[in-house]
Amino acid sequence: YKHWPGLIKAYKKWLPVTDKTPIITLQEGATPLIPLKSINELIGKNVKIFVKYDGLNPTGSFKDRGMTMAISKAKEDNCEAVICASTGNTSASAAAYAKRGGMKSFVLIPDGYVAQGKLAQALVYGAEVLAIKGNFDKALNIVQELSNRYPITLVNSVNPYRIQGQKTAAFEIIDSIGEAPDWLCIPMGNAGNITAYWMGFEEYYKAGKSKKLPKMMGFQAIGSAPLVFNKTIENPETIATAIRIGNPVNKEKAFIVKGKSKGKFTAVTDKEIIDAYKLLGKEEGIFCEPASAASIAGLIKLKEEIPPNSTIVCVLTGNGLKDPDCAINNNDASFKNNLEPNSDEIAKAIGF
Numbered sequence: 001y002k003h004w005p006g007l008i009k010a011y012k013k014w015l016p017v018t019d020k021t022p023i024i025t026l027q028e029g030a031t032p033l034i035p036l037k038s039i040n041e042l043i044g045k046n047v048k049i050f051v052k053y054d055g056l057n058p059t060g061s062f063k064d065r066g067m068t069m070a071i072s073k074a075k076e077d078n079c080e081a082v083i084c085a086s087t088g089n090t091s092a093s094a095a096a097y098a099k100r101g102g103m104k105s106f107v108l109i110p111d112g113y114v115a116q117g118k119l120a121q122a123l124v125y126g127a128e129v130l131a132i133k134g135n136f137d138k139a140l141n142i143v144q145e146l147s148n149r150y151p152i153t154l155v156n157s158v159n160p161y162r163i164q165g166q167k168t169a170a171f172e173i174i175d176s177i178g179e180a181p182d183w184l185c186i187p188m189g190n191a192g193n194i195t196a197y198w199m200g201f202e203e204y205y206k207a208g209k210s211k212k213l214p215k216m217m218g219f220q221a222i223g224s225a226p227l228v229f230n231k232t233i234e235n236p237e238t239i240a241t242a243i244r245i246g247n248p249v250n251k252e253k254a255f256i257v258k259g260k261s262k263g264k265f266t267a268v269t270d271k272e273i274i275d276a277y278k279l280l281g282k283e284e285g286i287f288c289e290p291a292s293a294a295s296i297a298g299l300i301k302l303k304e305e306i307p308p309n310s311t312i313v314c315v316l317t318g319n320g321l322k323d324p325d326c327a328i329n330n331n332d333a334s335f336k337n338n339l340e341p342n343s344d345e346i347a348k349a350i351g352f
């Protein structure tokens with residue numbers, strides 16, 4: 001492509017769209033697959049590790065892949081308003097694409113548990129923001145009920161078009177390295193994305209575009225790990241608010257993916273998440289949000305199990321700028337303030 005046209009046009013024949021589908025796009029997709037260096041060394045084996053940096057999508061997360069599809073199909077069906085529950089990224093993406101498609105968006109969020117950048121986005125993109133005294137799981141129940149009762153389209157990952165759009169990330173990985181990775185490491189919340197990646201890998205495999213299928217390695221924060229412990233968590237907690245989910249709506253699908261891919265679900269602590277988050281920033285120059293760092297934290301945790309000479313892709317689902325509070329409170333940077341504005345003073349502060 002001379003100009004990337006967005007993922008629907010790029011992968012049209014793999015997606016449930018026709019010439020009649022109005023394509024609502026912000027030119028999402030085609031995100032970088034970046035090789036890592038220092039984490040390789042830390043793992044100490046001859047492995048190739050890449051991150052799929054989906055934080056570089058138009059609203060800063062992988063949700064845009066699903067939202068371009070969900071909103072385009074909603075437009076095709078003459079829908080006038082969409083609704084979602086969100087820990088932040090879905091609401092930002094739904095708000096942006098709904099506006100782009102000339103629709104209203106209503107977003108339910110857990111009051112006080114959405115990172116500042118995400119809330120800012122939903123407001124700027126003109127969503128109707130409804131913060132509830134309850135967590136994401138509760139919000140999702142409400143929007144499911146409302147979308148059944150009223151003429152409003154649900155754009156959470158129970159909407160099948162979301163998964164269709166998100167599967168293109170797997171296509172992009174194979175298109176760029178010529179084969180599926182041995183492991184795909186991914187954070188899990190509602191488990192829509194792991195379901196979508198697997199769909200993409202399976203479709204490309206069946207079409208002969210890859211010779212293998214990856215093991216799907218899903219990671220959750222230990223205080224919000226219903227898929228690891230196989231039970232609903234009533235009061236999920238984690239610093240990674242994006243994946244602060246106790247009752248994932250796609251849990252059956254996630255277990256099927258784990259079984260078929262011979263993968264594994266593992267919990268990581270908030271400390272492991274933050275260590276990985278800091279490492280990516282200061283050693284690799286990559287800034288992701290805490291939930292995304294769970295994929296790196298998980299890989300490091302499972303380093304003994306990594307097959308030698310393998311290729312691994314870790315999905316970085318969201319941009320670090322989404323959660324500035326986490327960044328300001330969790331870094332090892334040198335930050336000297338209140339300095340006098342003269343060169344001697346600054347030279348002294350630098351250490352000359």
Ligand code: F0G
Binds near residue numbers: 063
């Ligand atoms: N990473 C980030 C940055 C997310 O925002 C989410 C989910 C996930 C991982 C997990 O993806 O739910 O498909 O397993 N965020 C949703 C939201 C819940 O509302 O933005 P999943």
